[in-house]
Amino acid sequence: MDWIAATGGRQETGHRVTFDTPDAPRLALDATVITPLAHLGALDVEGPDAETFLQGQTSAQVSLADGEFAPLTCFCTPKGRMLANAQLLRIAPAHYRLLMHASLVSSLSGHLKKFAPFYKVELRERNDLALLGLIGQEAPALAEVHFDALPSRPWHQAGNDEFQMLAHPGPRPRLLVCLPAERADDAWQWLKEHATPVDNAVWRLHDIQAGLAWLDADQQDTYLPQMLNWEALGGISFKKGCYTGQEVVARAHFRGQVKKRLMRGQLEGDKLPEPGSAVVDAEDKRLGEVINAELDAYDQVEILAVMSTKEPTEPLSLEGQHLKLLKLPYPIERVDPETMATTD
Template identity: 80%
Template sequence: MKDWIAATGGRQEAGDRVTFETPAAPRLALETTVMTPLAHLGALDVEGPDAERFLQGQTSAQVSLADGAFAPLTCFCTPKGRVLANAQLMRIAPAHFRLVMHASLVASLAEHLGKFAAFYKAELRVRDDQALLGLIGREAPALAEVRFDAAAPRAWHQAGDETVQLLAHPGPRPRLLVCLPAERVETEWQWLEEHATPVDNAVWRLHDIQAGLAWLDAEQRDTYLPQMINWEALGGISFKKGCYTGQEVVARAHFRGQVKKRLMRAQLDGGLLPEPGSAIEDANDKRLGEVLCAELDAYGEAEVLAVMSTKEPALPLRCAGQKLKLLKLPYAVERLDPEELAAR
């Protein structure tokens, strides 16, 4: 449990879910500006004179692109190219970087990177003293600018200073992630609550699903190639940088077209949320893939992100006893170089 959650008035339930007494929260997010504690996300800092050089050899991002404005997606892999954690990379100061990822992976990634950091002038810090808040809605950018004195950035960019950072994420509504010291949550939440409605963090996770953005958790660690979660289509892999752990496998899969599974977005014909890992089957009872995450939408139906075979399936599809309909992703499933994103 995270101590700062209590300051929001939310109730942290099993795992990383936070709930409020707000009726029809997903629908509310369509109509007004809402806010939520992002208890399911966490932060890991890398600091020191060698921090950039150290990260460059470990992560899929071109670290120099994280310049305090552009905040690229990235991932850390095993030598076999399987993702240990996917994250967003911020530069807080010239020799200070912050990684935002699923909270359940922060400690394990710190332990993994710690084996190599010992050979550099770089230190790792799990930032349990930082809180992550989410703002969703048309007024979110204006609220952030007024309260935190920083113009809201565009998607995959950051704004702010060394104390408070704003990150803009894509989705069907404007979305801002606010990273700030946990000790400030009560004060900031009280001000924001005058202008935005508190909702469950499931609403933020739903918008991630609708944006085609999957944050892997501890149960999904060391399972997928980055391309299986469409990470290169989101600009999360630089194919122009030098070597990093797993780079050879990731590059080979891309250039030889060896990726047979992809992240897909779908909707279930019903309100039963499937558990992560639930099988998706075709009309012949053949398993095509599995659910990564699922949330209820504004109409009470389950929306999911799943890793599935790219082969044409035998319809109809089903999952957890419900019919499954594939939906369009909001981006093209093709390589998007982070260098191009940064240049925009």
């Protein structure tokens, strides 16, 4: 990705970008920061049948993606396991964009292309786009000045068919900007005059603190959407018609059959566990596994893990480090995207 090199950041393994900014997580508590979101990617769905096509495949009520509301969504196997979770944008009539973990763009495109011949629709992996993240109290003002656009609230979008700006939840204001890669350098140079470049680990940390997990290629076909609290984030419409995996997802919701949930925690240590690392109880019994982990402003590891909902036998640990469970920033209850789209 040449546009990332132009920022002065170093592209590392695992879709990480690093800078020489010291104490970046702590800096993001008080200052405004900017980062290349190299871990995210985009898949476009275009054509006269794009809405109908997506409606049969995704958990979102596609008609709600109207250019202002940009709902969370997911794609499942017939057994209800998630192949990818994403945010759905409408770029223009008959043109939608899905933002997700970069490692899933190609596999989801290949999956959807199996159904595409029955529709007037085209799928495009958008490697020509740049995704930038702004975090901080001044982020909205900077975005409004430079881009002349600002989403009204989280999970909403602003902009036009060339660039889009999305508001994401978190402990500080967060904005995601999607624009053509050839425009990224100019935008970055202006923004970095007012915001400090930091590793994209800072954005990922704020996702953790928001209780928001993005699956990667190693985690697909493993979890029901509810195991990532997707219905509590408004990522599932229970009012729409059928889509692949809908019957299993609905049954798990209405019968209360979800025995594992996404939980947030903090480790007493600074050793980052790998995704998939086991969380164990006092009797060394496996309770679940890490989805993602990042260092916070105090050099302690914060994690999201899918764990059993049963009361655990404490103390909990992860690779020899004590695990303290933290409160999620939202209740575990169903939030209908239809309500999110209309609530001021």
